[in-house]
Amino acid sequence: MKKLFTNLTFWVLTAIILGVLLGHYNPEFALKPILEKGVKLNLFISEFEIKTTFSEFLSSIFISTVKLFINPIIFLTITLGIISMGDLKKVGKVGAKALIYFEIVTTVALIIGILVANILRPGDGVVTQDIKGGDISKYTQSAEQFSWVKFFWDNVTLQVLVVAIVLGVALSNYSGRQAVVNFLSPISKKVFWALHKVMLLAPIGAFGGMAFTIAKYGIKTLLPLAKLMGTVYTTMALFIFVVLYFILRYYKISLWGFLKYIREELLIVLGTSSSEAALPSLMEKLEEMGCSKSVVGLVVPAGYSFNLDGTTIYLSMAVIFLAQVFNVHLDIQQILTIIGILMVTSKGAAGVTGSGFIVLASTLTAIKVIPVEGLALLLGVDRFMSEARAITNFIGNGVATVWISNNENEFDRNKMNYAFKHIEATENIITDNIKN
Structure with a gap:
């Protein structure tokens, strides 16, 4: 029983359930x-935004605290990884291979989203005047102002990634690089130690995030667009358990074993609707699972910006959904145009405030056949679908890192077997405690 009450997964799951109950009943x-008014506090390179509601405050303060660790961990992991790797050609090879992988897999996700939306047709029968939308002007204005320069400028993670790569490459040729490694390694250990302490607060963040979502939007909000939500969740499950399954199966790695291994992080993402909340922890677990530090440092942060499988599926399905709602027939040429546009615009979703909606607005503006005003239909249920997007993005980046590590012979299978067996042993202890 003691093992059960010291297990983070148990407390996060309990917090999610309590958050749903509070949001629904009170x-x-x-x-x-x-x-009375929101207050923003700047701390180093992260911003704490104190919300005006009790539940969202709990969620946002946890996410903001974890964000403090993302860029230092990326910087330390990449810099140490490249210095240790030594072979600069290998760094370039891993980076190029990662980008090719991202483009192929997100394109597959895009096509799956369009196919399923056309088969299940979630937009048929939706009456637009029965659904109250919100203000979409901020999304359409942001879409008009979008540029790749602004995307890079606003994306601190990408900037840190570039700086770390440049510094790592420069130091790898430095004669005293071992002294640099000896200096940075203890700092890296201290940062991860502090992260472990912060992650103990994950149940509070998950509780607040779920309570806020249910209280603000309510279960009734889902009913008019229940078919769309069901279609999106089904498609993302199909992508995870078919596409990602076969990607890992190529190297004889169990997807289910991997999901059980990162279950704590998945619950945190579910509760907070943010993949950022568990990103540093994912990087550490991937290393413990057997992926090399250098591959983890390159692939995970790059994937956070360019390997957004869940967001890509959602964007493609949302476009087809709105076309069905407004009875706009899309021919093959227009569908291919949508695929081409989303292959580019979806890559900028992580670096823009409003993410999916701004990219969706820019896509609708580009194809000029579906009313942009249709975005108002999606505002009410977007928060409920953001969990599915975040979880799919999160799993997709983990799978990408494992696959590329194996492809580069930078994977320790013995570490993976030990990590998976440890999780199974913990599960058995918890199950026995519950039964007793």
Whole structure:
């Protein structure tokens, strides 16, 4: 029983359930104002935004705290990895291979989304005047202002990635590089130690995030667009358990074993609707699983910006859904145009405030056949679908890292077997405690 109560997965799952109950049965308390106006506090390279509601404050303060660790961990992991790797050609090879992998897999996700949306047709029968939307002007304006220069400028993670690569390459030719490694390694260990302490607060963040979502939007919000939600969740499950399954199967690695291994992180992503909340922890677990530090450092942060499988599926399905709602017939040429546009615009989703909606607005503006005003239909259920997007993106980046590590012979299978067996042993202990 003691093992059960010290297990983070148990507490995060419990917090999610309690958050749903609070949001559903006492939404007034969950949305209780704690400040008349929001307050923003800048701390180093992260920004804490103190929300006006009790539940969202709990979620946002946890996510903001974890964000503090993302860029230092990326910087230390990549710099140490490249210095240790020594072979600069290999760095370039891994980077190029990662980008090719990202483009192929996200294109597959895009095509799957379009095919399933055309087969199940979730937009048929949706009555637009029965659904109240919100203000979409901020999304359409942001879409018009989007540029790749702005995308890079606003994406601190990408900037840190580039700086770390350049510094790592420069130091790999430095005669005193071992001294640099000896200096950075203890710092890296301290950062991960601090992260472990912060992750103990994950149940609080998951509780607040789930309570806020249910209290603000309510279960009734889902009913008019239940078919769309069901279609999106089904498609993402299909992508994970078919496409990603066969990607890992190529190297005889169990997808189910991998999912059980990162289950704590998946629950955190589910509760907070943010893949950022578990990104540093994922990097550490991938290393413990057998992926080399250098591959993890290159692939995970790059994938966070360019390997957004869940977001790509959602964007493709949302475009087809809105076309069906407004009875716009899309011919093969227009569908191919949508695929081409989303192959480019979906890569900028992570670096823009409003992410999916801004990219979706820019896509609708580009094809000029579907009313941009249709975005209002999606505002009410977007939060509920963001969990599926974040989880799919998260799993997709983990699978990409494992696949590329194996492809580069930078994977220790003995570490993986030990990690998976340890998880199974923990599961058995918890199950026995529950039964007793």
